[in-house]
Amino acid sequence: MSKKMPITVAYGDGIGPEIMTPTLEILDAAGAEFDIETITIGEEMFKKGVMNGIDDSAWDSLFRTDAFLKAPITTPQGGGFKSLNVTVRKTMRMFANVRPCVSYHPFVKTTQPNMDMVIFRENEEDLYAGIEHRQTANVYQCLKLISETGSEKIIRYAFEYARSAGRKKVSCISKDNIMKMADGLFHRTFDRVAKDYPDLETDHWIVDIGAARIASRPEVFDVVVTENLYGDIISDIAAEVSGSVGLGGSSNIGEHGAMFEAIHGSAPDIAGQGIANPSGLIHGAILMLQHIGQGQVAEKIHNAWLKTIEDGVHTGDIYKEETSKHKVGTQDFAKALMERLGEKPEKFKPVSYGKASKKIELPKISLPKAADRKLVGVDIFVNWNESADANKLGDALSKTAVEGLKLEVISTKGLMMWPGSVNPVCESDHWCCRFTATGDNITHDHIIQQIQAVQGAGFDFVKTENLYHFGDQRGYSLAQGQ
Ligand code: NAD
Numbered sequence: 001m002s003k004k005m006p007i008t009v010a011y012g013d014g015i016g017p018e019i020m021t022p023t024l025e026i027l028d029a030a031g032a033e034f035d036i037e038t039i040t041i042g043e044e045m046f047k048k049g050v051m052n053g054i055d056d057s058a059w060d061s062l063f064r065t066d067a068f069l070k071a072p073i074t075t076p077q078g079g080g081f082k083s084l085n086v087t088v089r090k091t092m093r094m095f096a097n098v099r100p101c102v103s104y105h106p107f108v109k110t111t112q113p114n115m116d117m118v119i120f121r122e123n124e125e126d127l128y129a130g131i132e133h134r135q136t137a138n139v140y141q142c143l144k145l146i147s148e149t150g151s152e153k154i155i156r157y158a159f160e161y162a163r164s165a166g167r168k169k170v171s172c173i174s175k176d177n178i179m180k181m182a183d184g185l186f187h188r189t190f191d192r193v194a195k196d197y198p199d200l201e202t203d204h205w206i207v208d209i210g211a212a213r214i215a216s217r218p219e220v221f222d223v224v225v226t227e228n229l230y231g232d233i234i235s236d237i238a239a240e241v242s243g244s245v246g247l248g249g250s251s252n253i254g255e256h257g258a259m260f261e262a263i264h265g266s267a268p269d270i271a272g273q274g275i276a277n278p279s280g281l282i283h284g285a286i287l288m289l290q291h292i293g294q295g296q297v298a299e300k301i302h303n304a305w306l307k308t309i310e311d312g313v314h315t316g317d318i319y320k321e322e323t324s325k326h327k328v329g330t331q332d333f334a335k336a337l338m339e340r341l342g343e344k345p346e347k348f349k350p351v352s353y354g355k356a357s358k359k360i361e362l363p364k365i366s367l368p369k370a371a372d373r374k375l376v377g378v379d380i381f382v383n384w385n386e387s388a389d390a391n392k393l394g395d396a397l398s399k400t401a402v403e404g405l406k407l408e409v410i411s412t413k414g415l416m417m418w419p420g421s422v423n424p425v426c427e428s429d430h431w432c433c434r435f436t437a438t439g440d441n442i443t444h445d446h447i448i449q450q451i452q453a454v455q456g457a458g459f460d461f462v463k464t465e466n467l468y469h470f471g472d473q474r475g476y477s478l479a480q481g482q
Contacts, residue, residue, distance in 0.1 A: 004033050004034050004035045005033070005034045005035070005066050005292055006034065006035045006036075006037055006064065006065040006066060007034045007035070007036060007037070007065050007066060007067045007068070007069060007288070007292070008036075008037050008038075008039055008058075008061045008062055008065045008067070008068045008069070009024070009036050009037070009038050009039070009068075009069050009070075010038070010039050010040070010041050010042070010058075010068070010069075010070045010071060010073075011038070011071050012041075012042055012070065012071025012072050012073050012266060013042045013043040013071075013072065013073050013074040013266045013268075014072060014074055014265070014266025014267050014268045014271040015071075015072070015266060015267045015270060015271045015276035016042075016071030016072050016073070016266055017071065018271070018272075018274060018276050018278075018330050019071060019262070019276050019277075019278040019280075019281045019330060020069075020071040020281065022278050022330055022331055022333075022334030023069075023278055023281045023282050023285050023334075024036070025334060025338070026282060026285075026301060026334055026337055026338055026341075027285055027289075027297070027301070029338045029341060030297050030300045030301045030304075030341050031297055031300070032289060032294055032297045033294065033297075034066075034292070037061045037064075037065060039054075039057070039058040039061050039062070040058070041053055041054045041055075041058050041070075041073065041084060042073035042074060042084060043073070043074050043076075046076050046081055051080060051081055051082055052081070052082040052083075052084055052087040053073065053081070053082075053084035053087075054084055054087060054088065059091070062088070062092065062257055063092075063256060063257065065257075066257075066258075066292050067257070067258050067259075067260060067288050067291060067292050068088075068257060068258065068259040068260065069260050069261070069281075069284065069285055069288055070088075070259055070260070070261045070284075071261070071262070071266075071281060072261065072262060072264060072265045072266040072267070073085065073266060074265075074266045074268060086128070086130075088252075088259060089123050089124070089252050089254070089259070090123075090124055092254045092255075092256045092257040092259070093124065093254040093255040093256055094123055094124075094252035094253060094254030094257070094258070094259060095122065095123050095124050095150065095153045095154055095157075095253070095254055095255070096120055096121075096122070096123060096153070096154055096157050096158075096251075096252065096253040096254070097120070097121040097122075097123045097231065097235075097250060097251075097252050098118060098119070098120055098121075098161070098250060098251045098252075098253060098287070099118070099119045099121070099235045099238075099239070099248060099250040099263060100117075100118045100119075100248070100249070100250075100283075100287075101115060101116075101117050101118070101119060101218070101235070101238035101239055101242050101248060102115060102116050102117075102242060102248075103115040103116075103241075103242040103243055104242075104243075104247070104306075104309055104348070105243075106323060107309050107310050107312065107314075107323050107324075107347075108243050108247070108309065108314075108318050108323070109243050109318075109320050109323060110241065110242055110243030111241060111243070112218050112219075112241045112242060112243075114218070114219040115218040115219060115238070115241065115242050116219075116222075117214075117218060117221040117222060117223070117224060117238065118161070118165075118167070118222075118223050118224070119224045119225075119226070119231060119234060119235045119238060120154055120157060120158040120161070120223065120224065120225040120226070120231070121154075121226060121227075121228060121230075121231025121232065121235060122150060122151070122153075122154040122226070122227050122228050122231060123154075123228060123252060123254075124150060124228075125145050125146055125147060125150045125227070125228060126144055126145065126146060126227045126228035126229050127142055127143075127144050127228065127229050128228045128229065129143065129145050130142075131143040131145070133463075135381065135383065135430060135462040135463060136383040136429040136430045136462060137383075137429055138428070138429045138430060139429065139430040141463075144179070144182055145182075146182040146183070146185055146186055146227065147185075148185060148189060148367075148368050149365050149366070149367060149368075151185060151186045151189040151190075152189050152193060152365050153362060153365055154225060155172070155186075155189055155190050155193045155225050156193050156362055156363075156365070157253070157360060157362060158170055158223055158224075158225035159193060159194070159196070159197045159200060159225075160360045160362065161223065161360060162197075162200055162222070162223040163197060163199065163200065164360065167200070167222045167223050168200065168201055168222050169200060169201040169202065169203065169221075169222040169223065170194070170197070170200055170201075170202050170222070170223045170224075170225060171202070171203050171204070171205060171210070171221055171222070171223070171224045171225070172186070172187060172190040172202070172203075172204045172205070172224075172225055172226070173204075173205050173206075173207050173210040173211075173224060173225070173226035173227075173230055173234065174186045174187045174190075174204070174206070174207065174226065174227060174230070175206060175207045175208075175230070176206075177206055180477065181476075181477060183227070186227055187204060190202070190204070190225070207226070207230045207234075210224075210230075210234070211230075211233065211234050211237055214234055214237055214238050214241070215237050215241050218238060218241060218242075235250075235263075239263055243318075245263065245264055246262075246264055246277045246279065246280055246315075246317045246318065247277065247279045247280055247283065247318070248262070248263040248264075248280055248283060249261065249262055249263065249280050249281065249282070249283025249284030249285070249286065249287055250262075250263050250284065250287070251284070251287045251288070251291065253291075253360075258288070258291055260284040260285060260287050260288035260291070261280075261281065261284045262279075262280025262281040262283070262284050263280055264280050274329045274330050274331065275315065275316050275329050275330065276315070276330050277315040277316075277317050277318065277330070277333070278315075278330050278333060278334055279305065279315075279333075282301065282305060282337075283305075285301070286298045286301055286302050286305075289301070290353055291359055292359075293359070295353035295354050296353065298353050299351055299352060299353040300341055300342065301337075301341070302351045302353075303343065303344045303345060303350050303351060304337050304338075304340040304341045304342070304343060305337055306345035306348040306350070306351070307340045307343045307344065307345045307346075308333070308336050308337045308340055309348075310345050310346065310347045310348055311325065311336070311340075312324045312325030312326060313325065313326045313328055313332075313333060313336040314326070314327060314328070314333075315327075315328060315329070315330065315333050371470040371471060372470065372471045373468050373469070373470055373475075374468060374469045374470075375437075375442055375443065375444070375447070375466060375467070375468055376436060376437050376442070376467050376468060376469050377405065377408070377434060377435050377436035377437055377442070377466075377467035378405075378434075378435050378447045378450060378451075378464055378465065378466055378467060379432050379433070379434050379435075379464065379465040379467065379476075380432075380433045380435065380450065380451060380454050380461050380464050381430065381431065381432050381433070381461065381462050381463040381464070381465075382397075382431050382433055382454065382459045382460060382461050382462065383429055383430065383460040383461075383462045384429065384431055384459060384460070385427075385428070385429040388425045388426055388427050388428070389424055389425050390410055390412070390417035390418040390421060390424040390425070390426065390431070391418060391424050393410055393418065393431060393433070394407065394410050394417075394418035394419055396457065396459075397410070397433050397454065397457070397459070399457070400450070400453040400454050400456070400457045400459075401435060401450070401453070402446060402449045402450050402453050404437060404438060404439060404441075404442050404446045405435040405436065405437060405438065405442065405446055405450050406435065406436060406438050407433060407434070407435055408434045408435065408436045409434045409479055409482050410431055410432065410433050410434070411431070411432045411434070411479035411480075411482075412426055412428040412430060412431050412432065413428070413430070414477075414479060414480055415479060415480045415481060416479035416480060416481035416482045417431070421481065430462075432479070433454070434467070434479075435450050436467065447464070447466060451464060
């Protein structure tokens with residue numbers, strides 16, 4: 001029986017099969033050793049009515065094998081179909097999306113010749129939990145969830161990678177000047193974890209200026225770690241300014257598996273023409289080889305790829321008369337690369353990967369200790385539009401306060417409207433009415449009675465949120481102007 005490592009392969013949709021076939025040929029020619037299990041996912045499964053594009057036999061393979069090399073998948077528009085990528089990432093707890101962004105100046109046209117950074121994007125939390133509600137005729141809500149354990153996992157992973165890859169600096173990107181609690185937790189966790197890596201430089205960027213700087217001076221970044229949404233945006237900015245959206249690969253690393261892919265999609269506009277650039281998937285495969293301990297094969301393929309690019313053998317997407325010599329299709333690009341296996345680039349710096357697996361083992365990250373948590377009130381959100389004057393709502397709701405609670409403040413979209421607002425008039429149907437404890441001890445019973453009292457006075461409550469103190473820290477934000 002074969003003792004080779006098992007991996008799962010999906011040929012994908014659109015240009016997927018065209019780029020997967022030569023990628024596997026290159027892996028074979030370079031001496032990669034694994035047994036391939038092929039799964040069918042994506043369009044074919046969506047057409048059979050499998051809503052997330054992946055069936056049980058495919059899951060069996062993914063949970064059994066060491067890595068998943070995946071070509072791009074077409075996501076059907078509408079019809080209630082779910083994104084297969086998000087489903088795989090979340091089901092397999094792939095908390096880290098890792099995307100190296102490199103420019104290949106002067107052989108691939110770019111405005112940023114000195115870019116060489118790796119972006120670590122948190123993959124499971126943030127607004128991508130997809131928890132959304134419509135609460136009133138006017139207002140929709142999408143919850144942003146950030147946890148201490150989720151933040152620590154991705155941050156520690158980025159630091160461990162930086163150390164093992166000989167990188168010098170780790171930069172944190174967040175927006176904690178505005179989201180002081182959720183993004184503040186990510187930033188604070190970064191500062192705490194950084195203390196365990198005194199050999200690495202660190203800095204922090206607010207996402208707006210951080211993204212602008214990645215676009216204008218990416219050479220100031222080395223390793224970047226950030227939350228899900230910011231990571232999604234900045235990794236596309238970085239790929240775009242490197243001049244090579246079609247060239248980049250990425251990995252998704254998790255507790256139950258690791259997935260490797262190109263960063264681009266299934267490119268249906270060029271599918272079947274034999275002109276797609278296979279480089280993104282080849283880079284995904286190079287990351288996979290390092291992950292499964294075949295770094296020397298990864299090195300051989302990567303150096304041959306660099307040599308092919310500097311020799312001016314380019315697919316149409318990067319072909320430019322001034323920098324290219326031969327315009328080739330997908331198969332001929334792969335052939336040119338295979339002819340160069342064993343060669344090193346002369347203009348680019350050759351890469352060197354050790355034999356050891358680049359799999360990073362994190363220590364167990366446990367839930368934080370149960371905190372000293374005290375219930376101190378409740379925010380009751382009401383759907384109310386009888387008047388635009390918050391004073392009327394304040395007067396009516398003050399009278400509903402039950403024993404042990406008082407109406408402290410009313411806000412809409414985070415802005416304080418009552419009491420004593422200089423401008424209490426606002427067209428709104430979504431009001432946050434904060435009732436807080438007058439004494440020391442309130443219980444869930446007080447909250448239930450208060451909700452009943454609000455409802456009993458004829459108000460339509462659409463959501464409630466308990467207010468807690470954790471030790472001496474307030475566990476909720478104040479309204480603007482409060
Ligand atoms: P896309 O990346 O497929 O294409 C964008 C543009 O880049 C197109 O003009 C395309 O021709 C070109 N392009 C992409 N890859 C190329 C390559 N290897 N060589 C040459 N040119 C290339 O993005 P899109 O058009 O927005 O999405 C198409 C489909 O892919 C959608 O269904 C989308 O949901 C899906 N998608 C899948 C993944 C994934 O599986 N990881 C990622 C992104 C998009």
